[in-house]
Amino acid sequence: MNTETTTDEYMLLFRGPHWDRGLSTDELQQAMTKVMAWFEGLNERGKIKAAQPLGGQGRVISGTDGRFVVDGPFTETKEAVGGYLVLQADSLNEAVEIAQSMPTLRYGISVEVRPILAECPIFQRHPELVRRATDRASEQLWIAAAA
Known part of the structure; x- marks a missing residue:
């Protein structure tokens, strides 16, 4: 182990x-x-x-x-x-x-x-997907705040 x-x-x-x-x-x-x-x-x-x-x-x-x-x-x-x-x-x-x-x-x-852990192991295995998801979430928050 x-x-x-x-x-x-x-x-x-x-x-x-x-x-x-x-x-x-x-x-x-x-x-x-x-x-x-x-x-x-x-x-x-x-x-x-x-x-x-x-x-x-x-x-x-x-x-x-x-x-x-x-x-x-x-x-x-x-x-x-x-x-x-x-x-x-x-x-x-x-x-x-x-x-x-x-x-x-x-x-x-x-x-x-x-x-x-400092970060979820799934996030560590898939950093590009995390980056894209973070970008999309930020974009959705920005759109919601502007509405």
């Missing part, structure tokens, strides 16, 4: 939002202290660009023209994304090492690490 990338931003997706279930109050307090220290340490090192928890309710849009809108996402609870962190790292390996140090891994969560 090629792990090289030209980005310095990575998204960590935290799965398993109910990791606290079954912990005693003391265990939860200890875990939360470790989690907060982990986040504070990353923040002090300038590694965190953004981070937020995600709600469990949402909508999934699909179909031609987005005509299908259903409650979702439909995933097993252990696979539900409970939050994200945009991380500044020198490499995918560094981002993985940081993710491996997340204290809640011991309670059953998983962390997916993905590079944040």
